[in-house]
Amino acid sequence: MSNVRVRVEGEAPYDVVIGRHLLGELPTMLGEKVRKVLIVHPTSLLTTADTVRDDLIAQGYDAIQAEVPDAEESKTAQVAAFCWQVLGQADFTRSDAVVTIGGGATTDLGGFVAATWLRGIKVVHIPTTLLAMVDAAVGGKTGINTAEGKNLVGAFYPPAGVLCDLAALETLPRWDFVAGLAEVIKCGFVADERVLTLVEEHAGALTQGASATPDDVLTELVQRAVQWKADVVARDLKEAGDREFLNYGHTLGHAIELVERFAWRHGAAVSVGMVFAAELARLAGKLDDDVVDRHRAVLTSVGLPVTYRGDRWEQLLGAMRRDKKSRGAVLRFIVLDDVGRPTRLEGPDPTLLAAAYAEISSEAPGSRAVSL
Ligand SMILES: NC(=O)c1ccc[n+]([C@@H]2O[C@H](COP(=O)([O-])OP(=O)(O)OC[C@H]3O[C@@H](n4cnc5c(N)ncnc54)[C@H](O)[C@@H]3O)[C@@H](O)[C@H]2O)c1
Ligand SMILES: O=C(O)C(=O)C[C@@H](O)[C@H](O)[C@H](O)COP(=O)(O)O
Numbered sequence: 001m002s003n004v005r006v007r008v009e010g011e012a013p014y015d016v017v018i019g020r021h022l023l024g025e026l027p028t029m030l031g032e033k034v035r036k037v038l039i040v041h042p043t044s045l046l047t048t049a050d051t052v053r054d055d056l057i058a059q060g061y062d063a064i065q066a067e068v069p070d071a072e073e074s075k076t077a078q079v080a081a082f083c084w085q086v087l088g089q090a091d092f093t094r095s096d097a098v099v100t101i102g103g104g105a106t107t108d109l110g111g112f113v114a115a116t117w118l119r120g121i122k123v124v125h126i127p128t129t130l131l132a133m134v135d136a137a138v139g140g141k142t143g144i145n146t147a148e149g150k151n152l153v154g155a156f157y158p159p160a161g162v163l164c165d166l167a168a169l170e171t172l173p174r175w176d177f178v179a180g181l182a183e184v185i186k187c188g189f190v191a192d193e194r195v196l197t198l199v200e201e202h203a204g205a206l207t208q209g210a211s212a213t214p215d216d217v218l219t220e221l222v223q224r225a226v227q228w229k230a231d232v233v234a235r236d237l238k239e240a241g242d243r244e245f246l247n248y249g250h251t252l253g254h255a256i257e258l259v260e261r262f263a264w265r266h267g268a269a270v271s272v273g274m275v276f277a278a279e280l281a282r283l284a285g286k287l288d289d290d291v292v293d294r295h296r297a298v299l300t301s302v303g304l305p306v307t308y309r310g311d312r313w314e315q316l317l318g319a320m321r322r323d324k325k326s327r328g329a330v331l332r333f334i335v336l337d338d339v340g341r342p343t344r345l346e347g348p349d350p351t352l353l354a355a356a357y358a359e360i361s362s363e364a365p366g367s368r369a370v371s372l
């Protein structure tokens with residue numbers, strides 16, 4: 001299949017390229033002035049990072065690497081400070097750049113480092129998980145966690161380009177691929193029903209990972225999710241309006257991640273969060289039973305969790321109060337009136353919230369979601 005290019009409009013438009021053998025695009029995205037490049041990557045992407053570094057050096061760049069911890073362990077102030085130290089010691093100036101190679105944790109961290117070094121140097125993302133391709137690397141949200149919650153420190157900082165090489169997904173553990181499907185399915189429920197239909201038709205293959213999934217199906221899913229996100233962030237980069245809809249399932253999802261001390265993958269937590277939001281909408285008289293059932297059916301069909309332990313409500317509620325959509329003491333949720341019709345639910349009655357939690361509570365704490 002030929003490569004696909006999605007343009008993200010805005011103050012500084014950029015391309016998201018989806019396909020294979022994309023390394024040749026990197027110098028164009030970096031631009032003519034860049035001389036030094038810091039490649040930020042976790043250990044699991046060392047071989048890829050070495051290849052990219054050698055390629056950049058062969059083309060005359062001064063390329064160095066910063067190896068960071070795996071997954072959420074990298075999204076800390078300490079790891080950001082380590083990257084700033086590397087940039088400082090290598091005399092990076094405003095005409096130099098960061099390249100991230102990894103999943104959403106790496107693109108969030110590396111994007112934040114680029115946003116803050118000298119108040120902003122260029123960054124190009126090379127996402128290597130499904131989740132990072134369809135969501136994290138696109139749109140310019142960057143950030144790190146604090147002890148109090150997810151992504152509480154960060155910046156809106158769009159990249160100069162994004163290279164989604166689908167070949168990277170062939171080494172991705174199956175459960176990480178499945179976790180990424182949660183954000184794909186989010187796109188289906190909030191904006192693009194064709195995505196839901198595609199997942200429903202190919203659930204068996206998708207559950208087995210990228211190699212088992214037909215190339216045209218994988219490409220269409222990534223392209224549709226990226227296109228939706230590109231359209232939204234082009235009109236609302238800083239989340240003053242419609243961008244909040246990209247946060248569907250995240251109010252409870254982020255709270256679960258915190259309560260689980262980041263042992264759950266983001267996608268798994270968002271999966272449960274979407275079922276919670278669907279139940280909330282149903283209990284508020286907004287959403288029909290069949291759409292709620294469809295949430296459980298499609299998420300379960302690819303192996304994503306739809307329940308969470310029933311004995312953590314107070315902790316979850318505390319974490320949800322720090323959600324960025326909250327305004328003062330008022331909790332705000334993204335819910336659906338129907339597939340493709342997102343809306344907001346502001347300050348729902350506490351009994352409604354508790355009832356929605358009861359609907360997603362599992363009897364046995366933990367359950368298979370933990371293995372994600
Ligand atoms: N900025 C945004 O808009 C946005 C959107 C969605 C999610 N996020 C963030 O993204 C993060 C989750 O991202 P994720 O699901 O990609 O997780 P992740 O970055 O933690 O990566 C998951 C695992 O896959 C490994 N890995 C990555 N690519 C690989 C490959 N090709 N082969 C083998 N192993 C590979 C990683 O080392 C890690 O162990 C969360 O922190 C979430 O908050 C941000
Ligand atoms: O891009 C956005 O906007 C999103 O909300 C996408 C989410 O999938 C993503 O997890 C994002 O990082 C959540 O942001 P936050 O503002 O809730 O921390």
Ligand SMILES: [Zn+2]
Pocket residue numbers: 135183250266270
């Ligand atoms: Zn997310």
